[in-house]
Each structure stands twice: as C-alpha cells, then as structure tokens.
Amino acid sequence: MVALDAGYPLGDRDAQARVAMIALSVALVLTAGLSLSHGASGVSLGSVIQSLATGEQMAARDRLILWEIRLPRMLTGVLVGASLAVAGAVMQGLFRNPLADPGLVGVGAGAGLGAVVAIVLGGLAPVWVTQAVGYHLVPVAAFLGGWVSTLLLYRVATRSGRTSVATMLLAGIALGALAGAATGVLVYIADDRQLRDLTFWGLGSLGGASWPKLLAAGPVMALALVAAPFLARGLNGLALGEAAAHHIGLPVQRVKAVAILTVAAATGAAVAVSGGIGFIGIVVPHLLRLATGPDHRFLLINAGLAGAVLLLLADLITRSIIAPAELPIGIVTATLGAPVFLWILLRRRGMVDL
Amino acid sequence: MRRARFMTVGGVHAGLTALILVLAVSTARAEEGPRRVIAAGGSAAEIVFALEQGDRLIARDTTSSFPEAVLALPDIGYVRRLSPENLIAMEPDLILAEHDAGPPETIELLTRAEVPLVTLPEAQTPADVLAKIRVTAESLGVRQAGEDLAARTQADLDRAAAAAAALPSHPRVMFVLSMQGGRIMAAGTDTSAAAMIALAGGVNAVDGISGYKLLTDEAIIAAAPDVILAMDRGGDLALEVADLVAHPALALTPAGEAAQVVRMDGLYLLGFGPRTGEAALELNTALQAVIAAGRG
Amino acid sequence: MLSAKDIRVSLGKTLVLHGITAEAQPGEVTVIVGPNGSGKTTLLRALTGDVPFAGQVHLNGQDCARLRPWELAALRGVLPQASVLAFPFTVAEVVRLGLTAAPHAGRPDLVPRALAAVDMAGLSTRLYQELSGGQQARVQLARVLVQVWEPVVDGVPRWLFLDEPVASLDIAHQLGVVRQMRDFARRGGGVVAVLHDLNLTAMAADRVWLMDQGRLTGQGGVAGVLTDAALERAYGCPLRVGRLPPQGGWFSLPQAAGAA
Numbered sequence: 001m002v003a004l005d006a007g008y009p010l011g012d013r014d015a016q017a018r019v020a021m022i023a024l025s026v027a028l029v030l031t032a033g034l035s036l037s038h039g040a041s042g043v044s045l046g047s048v049i050q051s052l053a054t055g056e057q058m059a060a061r062d063r064l065i066l067w068e069i070r071l072p073r074m075l076t077g078v079l080v081g082a083s084l085a086v087a088g089a090v091m092q093g094l095f096r097n098p099l100a101d102p103g104l105v106g107v108g109a110g111a112g113l114g115a116v117v118a119i120v121l122g123g124l125a126p127v128w129v130t131q132a133v134g135y136h137l138v139p140v141a142a143f144l145g146g147w148v149s150t151l152l153l154y155r156v157a158t159r160s161g162r163t164s165v166a167t168m169l170l171a172g173i174a175l176g177a178l179a180g181a182a183t184g185v186l187v188y189i190a191d192d193r194q195l196r197d198l199t200f201w202g203l204g205s206l207g208g209a210s211w212p213k214l215l216a217a218g219p220v221m222a223l224a225l226v227a228a229p230f231l232a233r234g235l236n237g238l239a240l241g242e243a244a245a246h247h248i249g250l251p252v253q254r255v256k257a258v259a260i261l262t263v264a265a266a267t268g269a270a271v272a273v274s275g276g277i278g279f280i281g282i283v284v285p286h287l288l289r290l291a292t293g294p295d296h297r298f299l300l301i302n303a304g305l306a307g308a309v310l311l312l313l314a315d316l317i318t319r320s321i322i323a324p325a326e327l328p329i330g331i332v333t334a335t336l337g338a339p340v341f342l343w344i345l346l347r348r349r350g351m352v353d354l
Numbered sequence: 355m356r357r358a359r360f361m362t363v364g365g366v367h368a369g370l371t372a373l374i375l376v377l378a379v380s381t382a383r384a385e386e387g388p389r390r391v392i393a394a395g396g397s398a399a400e401i402v403f404a405l406e407q408g409d410r411l412i413a414r415d416t417t418s419s420f421p422e423a424v425l426a427l428p429d430i431g432y433v434r435r436l437s438p439e440n441l442i443a444m445e446p447d448l449i450l451a452e453h454d455a456g457p458p459e460t461i462e463l464l465t466r467a468e469v470p471l472v473t474l475p476e477a478q479t480p481a482d483v484l485a486k487i488r489v490t491a492e493s494l495g496v497r498q499a500g501e502d503l504a505a506r507t508q509a510d511l512d513r514a515a516a517a518a519a520a521l522p523s524h525p526r527v528m529f530v531l532s533m534q535g536g537r538i539m540a541a542g543t544d545t546s547a548a549a550m551i552a553l554a555g556g557v558n559a560v561d562g563i564s565g566y567k568l569l570t571d572e573a574i575i576a577a578a579p580d581v582i583l584a585m586d587r588g589g590d591l592a593l594e595v596a597d598l599v600a601h602p603a604l605a606l607t608p609a610g611e612a613a614q615v616v617r618m619d620g621l622y623l624l625g626f627g628p629r630t631g632e633a634a635l636e637l638n639t640a641l642q643a644v645i646a647a648g649r650g
Numbered sequence: 651m652l653s654a655k656d657i658r659v660s661l662g663k664t665l666v667l668h669g670i671t672a673e674a675q676p677g678e679v680t681v682i683v684g685p686n687g688s689g690k691t692t693l694l695r696a697l698t699g700d701v702p703f704a705g706q707v708h709l710n711g712q713d714c715a716r717l718r719p720w721e722l723a724a725l726r727g728v729l730p731q732a733s734v735l736a737f738p739f740t741v742a743e744v745v746r747l748g749l750t751a752a753p754h755a756g757r758p759d760l761v762p763r764a765l766a767a768v769d770m771a772g773l774s775t776r777l778y779q780e781l782s783g784g785q786q787a788r789v790q791l792a793r794v795l796v797q798v799w800e801p802v803v804d805g806v807p808r809w810l811f812l813d814e815p816v817a818s819l820d821i822a823h824q825l826g827v828v829r830q831m832r833d834f835a836r837r838g839g840g841v842v843a844v845l846h847d848l849n850l851t852a853m854a855a856d857r858v859w860l861m862d863q864g865r866l867t868g869q870g871g872v873a874g875v876l877t878d879a880a881l882e883r884a885y886g887c888p889l890r891v892g893r894l895p896p897q898g899g900w901f902s903l904p905q906a907a908g909a910a
Contacts, residue, residue, distance in 0.1 A: 040444075061468075064463070070439070190565075207437055210463075236750070239736045243728075247728040250750065289737060294738055294739055323437075324441065325432075326437040
C-alpha cells in the first residue's frame with residue numbers, strides 16, 4: 001500500500017512488486033495465525049504450541065475446535081480468498097478490462113442457479129444422488145452450474161478454434177439473464193425457509209467449512225491457483241490485443257482456453273464452498289495494479305496472497321462482531337471494500353481511466 | 355417439502371441418539387438436569403418458558419421472540435446458520451434445536467464435541483406439538499412438568515376442536531403473509547397457516563396452490579375469503595387493516611366489503627408451540643364474531 | 651525471401667484482394683503504396699496472418715501457416731497500424747513485452763537501446779497511456795525492434811512488417827523511422843512497410859509494390875514503378891514526378907533534410 005503513493009515517474013515496479021509479495025506473505029502468515037488463535041472459545045495458538053512442546057494432551061474439546069473448526073475454516077478462507085482474487089485478475093487480463101469479473105461470464109450466474117436448484121428442488125433428487133453427495137448437494141450443484149455455464153459459453157464463443165472474447169461477454173450477459181429468470185421461477189415456488197436459505201447463500205459464509213468440503217473443493221482451487229501464474233506471460237501479451245500477442249510469439253488460443261478453465265475452476269469451487277462473496281475479485285487486483293503495476297507475473301501471485309489475507313480478516317470480523325451469531329461474510333467484504341474502492345477511484349481518477 | 359421430510363428423518367434419528375446421550379448424562383447428574391440451555395428455534399424457547407424453566411436458557415436464536423424475557427438473551431443468529439465454535443464456547447449442557455437447525459456441518463461438529471443436542475420433532479399437527487413438549491421436558495429432566503404442560507395444551511386443543519366443531523358455518527379464511535407493492539402473498543395448502551385455520555374451524559380460502567405464494571387479483575377474488583388473517587408485526591412488513599381492505603382485489607371479497615380482518619402475533623399463530631390451542635381458540639372466537647356479523 | 655502467392659482476401663462477399671503474387675528480398679526495404687482502400691493494409695495483414703486468406707505466404711522458404719507463434723515471432727516483428735494497450739504499463743514494460751518469445755529474451759539491456767533508437771530514452775518509466783499518440787507509436791516500434799534486434803541470426807534474415815509506422819509522427823521522427831528501416835535492411839534484414847507518403851517511400855524503398863483496387867499494378871524499383879502514368883491511374887489525380895511547383899511557393903521535401 002505504501003507503493004500507492006510512489007513518486008512519479010514510476011520507479012522499478014518489479015522491485016516494488018517483489019517487496020509487496022514478501023509483505024503479503026508475512027501478512028498471510030500473521031492473519032492465518034490470528035484466524036487459528038482467535039475465536040469465541042478460549043483456545044489460543046499459544047496453548048496449542050504449548051501442548052505440542054510439552055507433549056501434554058489438549059482437552060478433547062479444544063482439539064476439536066482447533067482441528068475440526070478453525071483449521072479447515074482458515075484453510076478454506078485462504079483458498080477461497082486467493083481463488084476469487086486470482087480468478088478476477090485472470091478474467092480482467094483476458095478481457096483486457098479492469099472491470100471484468102467472473103460474474104460477467106456466467107460462472108457466477110451458473111453457480112448461483114445450481115445452488116438455487118439444489119436448495120429449492122433438492123428434495124426431488126433421486127435417492128442415490130442424495131446418498132452420494134449427502135448434505136453437500138448445494139455446493140456440488142453450484143460447482144456443476146458454474147462449470148456447465150462456462151463450457152456452454154466457451155462453445156458458443158469459439159468458432160474454428162478462435163474464441164471471441166466479446167461474444168463470450170455478450171453471451172455471458174444473456175446467460176446471466178436466463179439464469180436470473182430460472183432463479184426467479186424457483187424463488188417463486190420456494191417456501192419461506194428455502195427463501196431464507198437462498199438469501200444467506202447469496203451473502204456467503206465460511207461458517208460451513210469442514211474437512212470433507214475442503215478435501216472436495218480444495219484441490220480444484222489449489223490446481224487453479226498453481227496454474228494461474230503460468231498464464232502471466234500470456235496475459236501480459238494479451239494487454240497488447242490478441243493480434244499483437246500472437247506476433248510476440250504467444251499461443252493466444254491456448255492462453256485463452258487455459259485462462260477460462262482456470263477461472264471456471266477457481267470461481268466454481270470457491271462459490272461452491274462459501275456461497276456468493278463479492279468484491280474481492282474486482283478490488284484486490286485493482287488495488288495491486290495501482291500499487292505495483294499490472295505485470296501479471298507479480299499481479300497473479302500477489303492477488304492470491306492479498307485475497308487470502310483480506311478474506312481471513314473479513315472472516316475474523318464476521319465471527320466476532322455479533323457473536324455468538326455470525327454475520328454473512330459477503331456483507332463484511334462489501335461494507336469494507338466498496339467505500340475503500342470508491343475512495344481510491346476518486347483519489348486516482350486519472351489512472352483508473354486507463 | 356420432500357427435502358424437509360428427508361431431513362426430518364435424519365433429524366429425528368440424530369435427535370434420538372442425542373436424547374439417549376442426554377438421558378445418560380442426566381441420570382448421572384441425578385435430578386438436576388441441564389442448567390445451561392441454548393434454544394435454537396422459536397418454539398423451543400417458548401416451550402422452555404412454558405415449562406417454567408426459562409432461567410436455564412443462556413442463549414436463543416433469532417426466531418425466538420416469545421415470551422419477552424427471551425429477547426434479553428444473547429442471540430446466536432439464524433437457526434439454519436449456526437456457528438459451531440460460538441455455540442461450543444458458550445459451554446451449553448443442552449442445545450434444544452428445531453428440526454431444521456443447521457447447517458448440517460455445525461450439527462455434526464456439535465455432536466462430535468459431545469455437546470448434548472436434542473432435535474425437536476417438526477410440528478404441523480396438534481399431536482406433534484405434544485411430542486415436542488414431551489421431548490423438551492424430558493431433555494430438561496422435568497418430565498412431570500412436561501406431562502402437565504402437554505395435558506394443558508391438549509385441553510386447549512380439545513376445547514379449540516370442540517369450538518371448531520360447534521361453529522354454525524365454516525368461514526373462508528385467507529392468511530396474508532405480506533403485501534408489498536400491492537401484491538398479496540397468501541398461504542396455500544401445506545402451510546402452518548392452513549393448519550391453524552383448520553384447527554380454528556375455518557376453511558383455507560386458497561386451496562389450489564401449496565406454500566406461500568403471490569396471488570393475482572383474480573385469484574384473490576375467486577378465493578372469496580370471509581375473513582382476512584394477518585400477522586401483527588411492526589416495520590415495513592406491517593399490514594394495517596385499512597391497507598388490507600383498501601386493496602382493490604381484497605376490497606371486492608366478502609372479507610374486504612365487511613372489513614373483516616383478524617391480526618395475531620406470528621409466533622403465537624404459526625409457531626405450533628404450547629400456545630397453539632389457545633391461538634386456535636382465539637382465532638375461533640374471531641371467526642364466531644365474523645359469522646355473527648354476517649348474520650346481523 | 652518473402653514470397654506471397656496468389657493471395658486472396660474477401661470481407662463478407664466482397665473480394666478485396668484479387669490474387670496478389672509478389673516477392674520481397676532480405677537486405678531490402680519493400681514499401682507498399684497505393685490510394686486509400688486499395689488493399690495495402692489488407693495485404694500486409696494477410697502476409698502476417700492477421701486476416702483469413704487464400705494463397706500461400708513463405709518466409710525464408712518456410713510456409714508461415716505451418717509455423718508456431720513463437721517460431722514466427724523469432725523470425726519477424728509486426729507493427730500494427732493502431733495499437734491498443736489495456737492496463738497502466740510503463741514504457742519500458744511495454745517494450746519488454748517484445749522480448750516475450752524472442753531467443754534473446756534474457757537481454758533486458760536491449761530495452762533502453764531500442765528506446766534510444768526511437769528517441770524515447772529517458773521516458774522508460776512513464777506510463778504508456780500518458781504519452782502522446784506519436785510517442786506511443788514510437789514505443790510500439792521499439793517493442794517490435796527489440797523482438798528482432800539482430801537483423802540476421804545464424805545467417806537467417808529476420809523481418810519487420812510495419813503498417814504505417816510514420817502515421818502520427820512529426821517529420822523528424824518520420825525520418826528517424828526511415829533511418830531505422832534502412833539500417834535494418836542494410837544489416838541484412840528484410841523490411842516490408844505500408845507507407846502513405848510517396849516522398850518518404852522514395853527515400854526508404856529499394857522496392858515498391860503499387861496497389862490499386864485490390865490488385866498489384868506494379869512492383870520494382872521506385873523510379874520504374876512510381877511513374878506519372880502509374881500514379882495518375884492509381885490515385886486518379888494528375889501527379890508529376892520530379893517537378894517543382896510551377897508557381898514556386900513554399901515546400902520542404904524530406905529528401906532534402908540535412909542538405910546544404
């Protein structure tokens with residue numbers, strides 16, 4: 001954030017980005033520790049380390065809180081935060097537009113529709129489905145919804161091996177409207193309780209984090225996060241436009257295909273485990289671009305780190321602000337993020353116009 | 355609905371398991387019973403208070419609003435979005451959970467943390483209400499008080515049933531959940547409102563659809579209710595009698611023409627707690643007045 | 651050698667290039683001239699594979715359609731007519747993108763040298779979007795130059811394809827670009843450029859392709875192709891080569907720059 005006020009002309013932004021990477025890594029370690037040690041019950045990280053050091057057994061209850069509640073929740077927060085921010089950065093690079101968001105290409109709409117279908121019509125699912133996925137029906141449906149809509153859009157926008165980014169954007173808007181209508185129908189037939197479930201799902205939460213969920217969705221997010229940095233060169237080149245990117249030697253079609261799959265995987269899995277958490281995908285990359293420049297070699301990694309830090313901090317707030325109840329995390333990210341974003345837009349109007 | 359039933363089977367199963375656990379624990383503790391109880395669900399808190407065990411409650415969920423004293427307790431949030439750590443941290447020795455309390459991950463963790471948790475049966479009929487009271491009383495270790503309350507509730511229900519049977523005619527009742535932007539959301543079949551209307555001796559005017567649905571003006575006129583039933587609550591969703599009878603479609607129904615509107619507290623009316631019989635009687639009395647007015 | 655064989659391009663149902671066959675040699679600057687809408691840019695975009703076309707393009711004897719993007723990038727740099735850039739990159743960062751797939755990708759020292767070649771040294775940390783149109787054009791040229799920095803590698807010539815490289819430049823920088831083109835050819839590379847200005851064409855070109863209504867109506871040396879008759883036919887305007895204005899008056903030809 002210090003780099004935000006960097007003097008003009010801009011100095012060596014690579015060095016700034018490397019400093020930011022280190023700072024964000026440290027911040028991630030700290031917030032992860034805070035996330036593990038902070039909670040309504042008195043279990044602290046210190047007591048864990050002490051028990052590990054002295055070999056003294058922790059109380060069963062404390063062990064449960066730490067290993068079964070806080071640890072999966074922290075890891076889910078890290079993966080979801082990183083996935084949302086990285087998916088946003090990749091999407092923006094692909095569309096060459098700082099306002100692009102996974103929600104735009106129908107991943108969000110598709111995942112949302114999947115979740116709504118599962119919440120409202122889940123009871124009609126065949127028994128074998130219910131037995132196979134258990135109460136993970138909603139996340140599984142959200143993930144499938146996100147993927148199906150992405151693949152559909154990709155098919156629509158790809159002709160003779162070329163994917164038209166503009167067509168995909170327009171088709172995404174159309175599909176979003178369609179999903180909205182389908183959601184409307186389902187909302188109409190939903191009962192009171194299902195309506196409340198829908199509302200809460202849309203606001204997002206890490207509250208349902210558990211090992212089984214994490215083990216199912218975590219690898220998908222992790223894979224997307226590992227794949228993303230390999231897109232850096234390609235996305236940098238795409239900033240020049242597709243033709244120029246081709247002429248500097250990039251396999252443009254492959255970059256686009258991998259980028260779309262990465263976004264679908266990261267967003268689909270993140271939305272599936274945590275519901276709708278807005279703002280991170282658009283604001284984190286934007287802040288980082290202002291701070292250390294748009295070079296994707298650093299942007300993608302830093303966005304992942306910053307997204308994770310931000311989501312962990314937001315989660316700490318959701319857990320404590322109205323304890324013993326919990327605030328949906330989407331409310332926290334939006335209330336904290338939107339004003340900061342507006343403030344930066346006002347302050348840096350010149351740079352945002354780019 | 356079907357999903358709900360599926361979950362109920364699971365819930366009851368979990369409830370029984372927990373119940374056995376609780377019974378084991380409570381026997382060990384002699385007659386004492388749990389002292390730190392969390393009510394997760396509006397009717398749970400209501401039953402605990404009706405059993406005169408309100409001082410055992412240490413927290414309640416957002417849907418718990420009766421009696422007044424409940425509101426002073428810490429709020430653990432929406433009953434289907436409970437936070438496991440926050441619940442464990444309160445060190446309850448019993449959580450009384452409505453059948454749909456969740457999310458399932460939280461319930462599972464609570465079970466694993468060996469927090470005694472009793473899932474109450476879903477109540478849509480008078481028999482369910484009695485079962486709910488008995489399960490609650492049992493888990494609090496006040497079986498006799500439970501039997502007494504169940505007997506009183508049964509008596510109320512019997513009186514309500516008698517009164518319902520004694521009605522000279524059965525007025526058509528439309529339950530209006532909300533009226534936003536002039537659109538009426540009313541209760542169809544398979545709703546607690548429909549069940550309550552039946553208990554009171556009325557006929558649900560909206561019988562073609564299930565659940566709470568928005569009605570077209572024509573459907574409202576076709577339903578031809580003799581009386582409008584609404585919840586008595588404040589805020590944006592408040593339904594004023596004047597607004598209801600001024601609604602263009604409702605105004606054309608017998609209820610609108612005669613300005614027959616009955617308003618009752620939501621939890622009282624639809625909560626299916628120990629006051630169900632009382633609420634049915636009260637509604638029955640209101641229906642009698644409607645019939646009387648119709649004759650006069 | 652660049653050889654184009656029977657290049658046809660249609661936009662919708664209209665055929666805009668009617669079978670162009672032409673050759674360009676390394677060590678030479680080849681300039682495509684012609685009136686607006688004659689198909690100059692379309693031809694260049696067909697040569698670089700930016701528009702779908704029928705026919706064949708061979709570069710140094712290899713079929714361009716069969717080369718992978720990075721193989722092509724190692725062989726030629728392409729400067730499009732208009733360049734867009736998303737996100738606030740600095741000048742140096744834009745030029746560095748030219749090194750993405752170049753065999754000499756590990757030579758960031760080339761970035762300041764390429765910037766100096768287009769008279770942009772000292773502006774390397776400025777944001778691209780804050781530059782004037784002409785400055786932006788020069789940055790894009792530097793990006794292309796850095797990609798094919800050595801005109802000949804292992805005896806194989808490399809190529810520059812430039813579409814209107816002087817379009818938004820002042821006269822001094824126009825002459826600078828001509829100098830870069832000449833220099834690249836002198837050192838053994840091949841240059842193919844679209845130019846509007848006939849005087850600059852005369853200065854820069856070893857070989858001229860004259861386009862008229864989607865056909866190549868002449869190729870060869872400047873004096874042989876750009877004759878009074880050919881120009882009048884192509885441009886529909888009685889141009890006279892080598893004549894001073896009959897009424898005298900003011901004129902300043904780029905060819906005379908630096909003359910005593």
